[in-house]
Amino acid sequence: MSWESFIEKHVRESLIKQGFTVAVAQGGAFQAVDMYKRMSQASRKGRIFDDVLRHAKLWAEKQQLPADRFEKRKVKRNAQPGLF
Incomplete structure (x- = not known):
């Protein structure tokens, strides 16, 4: 397995686990491989x-719609029962 295929596979899986669609995750994986090819060094070792x-x-x-972004950030609070 080459580094490019390793990065593509693991980035795609990570983005899908984070809740992105398969198409967006695939595009993100291609962006990651492209950045890997253009990088000269990492921000920190390893x-x-x-x-x-x-x-x-x-x-x-x-790449997400604004409505999708708002739903992720929206804090869902449960109604707390009163003391009495």
Whole structure:
């Protein structure tokens, strides 16, 4: 398995676990592979996968509709019963 296929597979799986659609996750994986090919070094030693995953997640968040983004951030609170 080459580094490109490793990054593509694991970034796609990670984005799907985070709740993105399969199409958006695939696009994010392609963005991650593209960034990996263009990078000269990671931000910290041994963190190149984290860097490309962060880039893919930011790209995927920009591909969502505004209504989808609002639903993720919306805090769902349960009605607390009163003391009496």
